[in-house]
Every structure is written in structure tokens, then in C-alpha cells.
Amino acid sequence: MKIDLKGKTALVTGSTTGIGHAIAKGLAAAGAEVTVNGRTQAKVDQAVSAIAKAVHGAKVHGVAASVSTIEGCNTLVTTLPEVDILINNAGIFEPKDFFETPDEDWSRFFETNVMSGVRLSRAYMQGMLKRNWGRIVFISSESALNIPKEMIHYGMTKAAQLAVSRGLAELTRGTAVTVNSVLPGPTMSEGVETFVKDLAKQNGQSVEQAASQFVKQFRPTSLLQRFATVEEIANMVVYVASRESSATNGAALRAEGGIIQTLA
Structure with missing residues (x-):
């Protein structure tokens, strides 16, 4: 199977490093025109340069904006009004005792990990439905199912992503738009x-x-x-973003190395 994303545009949030960067590079290698996103212009420029160097002929751009805020999401959407592929990857984590986690931390995690994907999906999904093609992928975690006692607030946000993703998938019935989640493990x-x-x-x-x-x-x-390596996670995401994954919709796809001991 050869994944060909030529002619498709993609946005990967939080893609200056880590899993997000590997996803952006993988999408560019498959032929998509990719927009890299991060909080600072310097890191965005560095990431764009790295992908352009690694992938011959890559079409890659960058937008500096913090998707943890309404203003940042608005900046991103104003700069990039339409995309075919949206990868909601931006996220934060921090081990912290439940009894020492204040309301502010719960709100900060929810704004960054959940509301960023909600706002961007709301902005881009209607265009996908009108064009009758699109892919939205939420980068969740095995922590969505195995809530870690050392960071319950993080696990909550990853579980919420699964709920949002599945709910959005219900809005795609009968179209060529899909919405899925990918659940990495330790990477x-x-x-x-x-x-x-x-x-x-x-x-x-x-x-x-x-x-x-x-x-x-x-x-x-x-x-x-x-x-896992970041490339192993990116491989799953690139497939889910492709035309070849058209029958996969509303799914929570595991890339967590078999940690979760359930049949489904």
C-alpha cells in the first residue's frame, strides 16, 4: 500500500517536536502540504526547516500560535482558513498529586488538551463536510483508559478527547469525512x-x-x-489521515504496545 496525500492540506498542532513533529514529517513525506504549529516563531521556523531538509520537495509552512487559548486558535484559523487534514496533537502533561492539583491546573489542562481540538474542529470540520472529504485525528493516550493515579487531571482530558472524537464522528454519517483518535503509550x-x-x-x-x-x-x-518511537506513532496517524483509511471512523485506535488488557 502506497499512501499518497498529494493535493491535500494538513495542520498538525504542537508539531515543533516529538510525536507532532514526526506526524508532520510523515504527512509531508506522503505528499501533503503541511502546516507546522507551535507557540514560538523560532521553534516553528526550526521545525519547518528540519522537515524541508528531511523530506525532498516537501511543501511545509508554519504558524506560531498557542492553541491553548481562544486567541491562539483564532490566529491559526485566520492564517489558515481551510485544511483537509486536522491533527489535534497539542497537549501537556505533568505528574501531580490529586490533592495538590488546584482548580487552575484542571482548567489549564482542559483548555490545552481538549478545547484546542474542539475549537479547531469547529472551525475546520464544516468545510470538510461541504467538500465531502476530510480527516480529523485526536492524539489521545492510553491514559484515557488507564487513568494514571499520578496525573488524574491529564487522564481526564485524554478520556474527554475520546468522547469529543466519537461525537464528531457521528456528524459525518454518509460522508467521506472521518474523525478518529489514536492512543499512544510511552513514547x-x-x-x-x-x-x-x-x-x-x-x-x-x-x-x-x-x-x-x-x-x-x-x-x-x-x-x-x-x-515506542515517535515514528511508530506517526505511522498510524498518517494511515488514519489517508484515503486508504476511509472505512475507519469513530474509532479509538491503540498504538500503546498492548498495555491495555481488554478485548475492545
Whole structure:
């Protein structure tokens, strides 16, 4: 199967680093015209340059805007009025004791992880329906199903994404527009790699040993028994964004290495 997204436009929020950057690069490699998004112009420019260098002939642009705010989302939509593919990837996480998590943190996480996708889907989905083609993908997490006790507020937002995604999919009935969620598990993004390196240094281990121990201790049900790469997550997302995924709609697709021990 060869995925060809030539002629399609894509927006990936939070795509200057990590999973979002790998998704943007994957979509560009498949021929889509991609808009990279991040909070600062410097990081956006750097990410655009990196993709242009990595993917020969890539059509890639950038918009600096914080999608955690109404103003940021409005800036993004004003600059980019229409897209065929929307990847709601922007998100934050932070381990924090439930009893020490104030209202402000709950609101901040909800605005960033949930409302960013709500606002952008509201802005772009009607155009997709009128054109009778489009893809919306929410980057959720296995934490949506296995709510982590060390960051309940984060798990709540990831579960909310599944609800929004499934609800939006119901609005696509009989069209060529799809809305899905992808649920990564522990993934070796830049931030996680730094965390694992620090862990390895503290415990006198190699990075590989520290990563393996972390998965065994905190995600013992993992079948993968390692962190996924950002490219492995991006591969799933690029497929879901393609024409070839037309029969996949309203789904919560797992890319979490078999951590979740349920049949469906």
C-alpha cells in the first residue's frame, strides 16, 4: 500500500517536536502540504526547516500560535482558513498529586488538551463536510483508559478527547469525512528522552536499562516492553489521515504496545 496525500492540506498542532513533529514529517513525506504549529516563531521556523531538509520537495509552512487559548486558535484559523487534514496533537502533561492539583491546573489542562481540538474542529470540520472529504485525528493516550493515579487531571482530558472524537464522528454519517483518535503509550519523544537520561544517571544505568526498567515498573502489562518511537506513532496517524483509511471512523485506535488488557 502506497499512501499518497498529494493535493491535500494538513495542520498538525504542537508539531515543533516529538510525536507532532514526526506526524508532520510523515504527512509531508506522503505528499501533503503541511502546516507546522507551535507557540514560538523560532521553534516553528526550526521545525519547518528540519522537515524541508528531511523530506525532498516537501511543501511545509508554519504558524506560531498557542492553541491553548481562544486567541491562539483564532490566529491559526485566520492564517489558515481551510485544511483537509486536522491533527489535534497539542497537549501537556505533568505528574501531580490529586490533592495538590488546584482548580487552575484542571482548567489549564482542559483548555490545552481538549478545547484546542474542539475549537479547531469547529472551525475546520464544516468545510470538510461541504467538500465531502476530510480527516480529523485526536492524539489521545492510553491514559484515557488507564487513568494514571499520578496525573488524574491529564487522564481526564485524554478520556474527554475520546468522547469529543466519537461525537464528531457521528456528524459525518454518509460522508467521506472521518474523525478518529489514536492512543499512544510511552513514547520516546525529546522530553521523555531527557527524563530517561536523567533517570539513568541517577541510578547508574544505561539509557536502555533505565527505559526498560521504567516500562516494567510503571507499565507492567506492556507487550512491547519498551518505549515506542515517535515514528511508530506517526505511522498510524498518517494511515488514519489517508484515503486508504476511509472505512475507519469513530474509532479509538491503540498504538500503546498492548498495555491495555481488554478485548475492545
